[in-house]
Amino acid sequence: MNLLSELEFFKLRLEKIEGNFAKKVTAERCNQLIREAKLLLGDKIKGIEEISANKAMESTELGADKTEMIERIAQLIGLVNDALNA
Numbered sequence: 001m002n003l004l005s006e007l008e009f010f011k012l013r014l015e016k017i018e019g020n021f022a023k024k025v026t027a028e029r030c031n032q033l034i035r036e037a038k039l040l041l042g043d044k045i046k047g048i049e050e051i052s053a054n055k056a057m058e059s060t061e062l063g064a065d066k067t068e069m070i071e072r073i074a075q076l077i078g079l080v081n082d083a084l085n086a
Contacts, residue, residue, distance in 0.1 A: 003037060004077065007076050008077060011070060011077065014073065021064065022066045023063050023064075024063060026063075027053035030050075030064070040083075041079060044079055048076060051064045051065075
């Protein structure tokens with residue numbers, strides 16, 4: 001699966017998560033995708049920072065802001081699309 005497909009699939013999965021927060025493991029996967037995109041695209045995605053999974057969820061588990069992750073993944077999708085079409 002290529003990076004663009006992975007990003008689109010991850011975004012679809014994120015959108016299906018109920019509530020405003022996603023588990024820490026989801027944030028870690030998001031960060032892994034951001035790092036992969038940075039390796040491939042370099043300076044084109046300098047402004048996209050990794051997600052912090054420090055929000056307290058309903059249980060004692062930590063999580064990350066789902067909306068923030070969706071926004072960053074959408075930005076990455078756009079940048080990867082631009083790079084492929086250049």
